[in-house]
Structures are given as C-alpha cells and as structure tokens.
Amino acid sequence: MSHPSFNQPSSLEGWLQYLESIHPSTIDMGLARTQDVFARLKLDFSQITVITVAGTNGKGTTCTFLEQALTQLGHSTCVYSSPHILDYRERLRCDTQMLSEAAHCQAFARVEQARGEISLTYFEFGTLAALVLIAERQPDFAILEVGLGGRLDAVNILDADIGVITTIDLDHQDWLGNTRELVAAEKAGIFRQNGVAVIGDAQPPANLPEIVSKLNLDASWQGKEFSYRLEDGRFYWQSHAGISLCGPRPAIPAANVSTALCVLERLGKLPSLDVERLLSEVKVVGRCQMVGEHPSVLVDVAHNPQSAGYLLEQVQGFSAKQVHLVVGMLKDKDIQACLLPFTALSPNWYLAPLGGPRGASSKMLADLLPKGQKVLECQSVKHAYQQALQNAQAEDLVVVFGSFFTVAEVLEPSVQ
Known part of the structure; x- marks a missing residue:
C-alpha cells in the first residue's frame, strides 16, 4: 500500500525527520507490527548466515571483530548496529563501507510503501530499511546488533543461525527489568529452540542455564567451552576443542574478542584466520x-x-x-x-x-x-x-x- 498524499523526502535528512514524526514514542516494545511489514517486503535471507548479537555491553566491539575477521577470510558481510555517532549511515556497513544516502533513501521508500497503515518507530523503520539493503546485497554473513534487550527488539524478527550474548548487567531497567535475571530472560529472546548459542558472560545470571536447557540449545559458555587470559601484553585463547590462539593484547575488551573467536570457531573459520594481524589491527570508533x-x-x-x-x-x-x-x-x-x-x-x-x-x-x-x-x-x-x-x-x-x-x-x- 502506498500513501497518495505523501510527499516523499528527497534527502536522507528529510527521511530521518519524517521517521521521527510518524510514531508518538521512541520505544514501543513488540514485534507484531515489524513482523507484518517484514512479511509484506518479501525479503530473502535463506542464503545468508545470520549472527544476532545481544548484551548490555560489548555488542558493537564483538560485531566489529566478527566483521573484520570474516572480511580477512574473503567473505562478504553486512553489519547493522546502533546508535550512530556522527552519520546515520554508520548503522549499516556492507563489506566494511557505509552505503550512499541514495541507497538508504530508496530503502526507506520501500518500507514506507510496504507499511501502509502500520505504525513504526524510528528504530523499527530503520531496522526494516537495513534489512532491505542487506537482502538486496545477499552477503555471506549478516551480523545484527540488538538495539535494546532482545526478545522484543526489531532485529529479532529474523531467526539467527547463531545467537550471541556478550554480557548481562543492569541498563534500560524501565524496559528490561531491575535484576540481572530479568535482563537475561529478555536477551535470551534472540535464541530459538534447538539453535546455536555463544554466551560471553563468564558469570551469567542463575536463570540463563535453565533457559538454555529448556530451549535445547547447542551452547558454548565463556569460562567453560572457551576461555582467555592476558599475560605480558599478549592475549591467549583456548577452546575445549583443543584450539589455542595467541596474539597482541587487543585495543578492544578481551572478553568480547574471546566471544567472537568462539563464534568463528562454531562457523569453522578459525584455522585460516591470521589472529596476530587481526588482534593488532582491530579498533572501534568511540570505544577506548x-x-x-x-x-x-x-x-x-x-x-x-x-x-x-x-x-x-x-x-x-x-x-x-x-x-x-x-x-x-x-x-x-x-x-x-x-x-x-x-x-x-x-x-x-x-x-x-x-x-x-x-x-x-x-x-x-x-x-x-x-x-x-x-x-x-x-x-x-x-x-x-x-x-x-x-x-x-x-x-x-x-x-x-x-x-x-x-x-x-x-x-x-x-x-x-
């Protein structure tokens, strides 16, 4: 459905102002509206490996490490993250590059046409537009950072091939609850029955193992299936499968590097990786x-x-x-x-x-x-x-x- 009376913005800035004007609240938890529009868009993700990353801290650095590792191995990638720092286009990188303003405007127009009478928040609209752009490019890997929580976040309309939780702590209590257990339950909403999970929190809330067990997940836990240590300016990583890696101490949190390496191991990508070079080069804007x-x-x-x-x-x-x-x-x-x-x-x-x-x-x-x-x-x-x-x-x-x-x-x- 289209809007006959709608004057389509001609610039990215115009679209962003429009997105801010069309929904009364910044956050409106729930997936039904986003799922309805997603179904109308008829996007094909069947050939794309989807990695969804949730967590209180460390999502952005984990996503970036995965992106840089997979790029080094010659894979095509798209990374969706939020918020941006200087330029809205930072929210989506395809093969490590931002896309043009025109590409974003075309994706917004496609979502606008598909949504009809359905109300979307700024984040939901932006997430659907990012998924349009990812589906058009058909990368080998789509790495999706959850905006808030997990269970009811717009990113969660896609079923992840691997679900990742980095850390669990208190933040956004109004939306996610005021105990680590309540937050864990929200973040674990990205997991699917019988799916693959990587959990980077070495001291997870008590209810998380129960949730993992109930979903029958094939889970790898920091401190059990994989671990790391820092010694004399070097980073050492070990998995229970017997793989050992080392390299220079990274400029991003070592726990997130460790979590990302486990994801790469689950994907079968570690043997070819130049870890020494990756650890010396990885950095993320706005993080230390x-x-x-x-x-x-x-x-x-x-x-x-x-x-x-x-x-x-x-x-x-x-x-x-x-x-x-x-x-x-x-x-x-x-x-x-x-x-x-x-x-x-x-x-x-x-x-x-x-x-x-x-x-x-x-x-x-x-x-x-x-x-x-x-x-x-x-x-x-x-x-x-x-x-x-x-x-x-x-x-x-x-x-x-x-x-x-x-x-x-x-x-x-x-x-x-």
Missing part, C-alpha cells in the same frame, strides 16, 4: 579510542556501571600525571554508579549538560559527586572539552565519556 596526544585524549561511549568500570581499568593503565574527565550523561542512567569509581583518580571534572528531555544537567551530575572533588560545570560538551584541553599539560590524560551523544560532540570535525 585515542583521538589526541600531548595531552592524550581518550573517548569512550561508556554509559552504565559495567562499561564505566572497564574504562576506568584502561585509564588506570596510563601513566598520566593528571586525569581530566569530560562527562555528559542521560538522566535515566545510573549516573552515580558510573562516576563514583573515578573519584579514586583525584581527577579534574568537566561536567556538561546533554540536550533533550533525557539529558542530565551539569548540576545533576555535580550533585552526585562527593564533596571535595575538583568540579567545573560547563555550558556544553564542546565547552567542557575545550576547558579540559586548555587546562591539561602535555603528560596528562583527557577522557571523554558518558554517552554516544557526548562522544559525538567531541568527534565532530569542527571540534578537533
């Missing part, structure tokens, strides 16, 4: 990314306690004379649990507000820090970043974190 030196500048999208804890470990590995923290966060995050561990560094804090109804003010952040911290409340992320750079000495470290929005403001070309 170095963007400056003298002073060193590290940016990371960490926005929940687990990811903030990992970032703190990385920061402690620097021999910085003084640490300067540029922070902007959303108020529906556990702000205090993210920030308090960093007080041990005796840092200089540069706190910035984020816009929109979900953004926390700089005062809100400051009020959650203990008395006696060196705090500067700034009018914007850009202002906070500029103040930090101005105050930092050459041997200091500036760290920008707290949200995708925070990192995006610093990575904009005009700010560098």
Whole structure:
C-alpha cells in the first residue's frame, strides 16, 4: 500500500525527520507490527548466515571483530548496529563501507510503501530499511546488533543461525527489568529452540542455564567451552576443542574478542584466520579510542556501571600525571554508579549538560559527586572539552565519556 498524499523526502535528512514524526514514542516494545511489514517486503535471507548479537555491553566491539575477521577470510558481510555517532549511515556497513544516502533513501521508500497503515518507530523503520539493503546485497554473513534487550527488539524478527550474548548487567531497567535475571530472560529472546548459542558472560545470571536447557540449545559458555587470559601484553585463547590462539593484547575488551573467536570457531573459520594481524589491527570508533596526544585524549561511549568500570581499568593503565574527565550523561542512567569509581583518580571534572528531555544537567551530575572533588560545570560538551584541553599539560590524560551523544560532540570535525 502506498500513501497518495505523501510527499516523499528527497534527502536522507528529510527521511530521518519524517521517521521521527510518524510514531508518538521512541520505544514501543513488540514485534507484531515489524513482523507484518517484514512479511509484506518479501525479503530473502535463506542464503545468508545470520549472527544476532545481544548484551548490555560489548555488542558493537564483538560485531566489529566478527566483521573484520570474516572480511580477512574473503567473505562478504553486512553489519547493522546502533546508535550512530556522527552519520546515520554508520548503522549499516556492507563489506566494511557505509552505503550512499541514495541507497538508504530508496530503502526507506520501500518500507514506507510496504507499511501502509502500520505504525513504526524510528528504530523499527530503520531496522526494516537495513534489512532491505542487506537482502538486496545477499552477503555471506549478516551480523545484527540488538538495539535494546532482545526478545522484543526489531532485529529479532529474523531467526539467527547463531545467537550471541556478550554480557548481562543492569541498563534500560524501565524496559528490561531491575535484576540481572530479568535482563537475561529478555536477551535470551534472540535464541530459538534447538539453535546455536555463544554466551560471553563468564558469570551469567542463575536463570540463563535453565533457559538454555529448556530451549535445547547447542551452547558454548565463556569460562567453560572457551576461555582467555592476558599475560605480558599478549592475549591467549583456548577452546575445549583443543584450539589455542595467541596474539597482541587487543585495543578492544578481551572478553568480547574471546566471544567472537568462539563464534568463528562454531562457523569453522578459525584455522585460516591470521589472529596476530587481526588482534593488532582491530579498533572501534568511540570505544577506548585515542583521538589526541600531548595531552592524550581518550573517548569512550561508556554509559552504565559495567562499561564505566572497564574504562576506568584502561585509564588506570596510563601513566598520566593528571586525569581530566569530560562527562555528559542521560538522566535515566545510573549516573552515580558510573562516576563514583573515578573519584579514586583525584581527577579534574568537566561536567556538561546533554540536550533533550533525557539529558542530565551539569548540576545533576555535580550533585552526585562527593564533596571535595575538583568540579567545573560547563555550558556544553564542546565547552567542557575545550576547558579540559586548555587546562591539561602535555603528560596528562583527557577522557571523554558518558554517552554516544557526548562522544559525538567531541568527534565532530569542527571540534578537533
């Protein structure tokens, strides 16, 4: 069905504004509407190996490692992930490249025609458009990152050949529940009866093994079927099948590399992989990314306690004379649990507000820090970043974190 009165946008920006206008809420959990439109689109995924990746943290890095490994082996890939940092087109990479704005516009038009009277959220519409583009290209592998949860996420309309859970922690409690067990049940929704599963959380919630057993999954668990260790700047990986690999310590979390290597083992791809080269080259935009030196500048999208804890470990590995923290966060995050561990560094804090109804003010952040911290409340992320750079000495470290929005403001070309 088409919309006779609908003036089709002529640009990607126009389409994105339209997507924001057509549904009353950003999140509307449930798959029925998306499944109906997907059926109307008649997309063929029968020849594509689908890997779906869920988890609280580590989804993006796991997807990127899989993408770079499969590319090295000569396979065609499409990776769908969210959110983007600077450019909407970042959400879909085909053979490691973004597609043209025109390609995205054509896919949006196809979804618009197919949806008829069915209401779709921004994320659902975007996911269906990405699936249109993937189906058109027929890659060997489609690697799909779950946006929120798993069971009711739009990505879950496809049956995965391998379902992956990276980590399970508390985030998005309003939608996923306030215990790790409730979160695990939502994320395990990506699994299918008798399917293949890889679980990267070495300390999974107690109910996850029960769910895996009930679904009769062929599951590989971090710490059981596969494991890793870091020693003297090297990464070592072992599987129960007897495969041992090693290489330089990667720039992304080792636990996610370990999980991705198990997925590659399940696909039968490990014997041909140049792990040494892959581990030395793999990196992900916005994840422990170095963007400056003298002073060193590290940016990371960490926005929940687990990811903030990992970032703190990385920061402690620097021999910085003084640490300067540029922070902007959303108020529906556990702000205090993210920030308090960093007080041990005796840092200089540069706190910035984020816009929109979900953004926390700089005062809100400051009020959650203990008395006696060196705090500067700034009018914007850009202002906070500029103040930090101005105050930092050459041997200091500036760290920008707290949200995708925070990192995006610093990575904009005009700010560098």
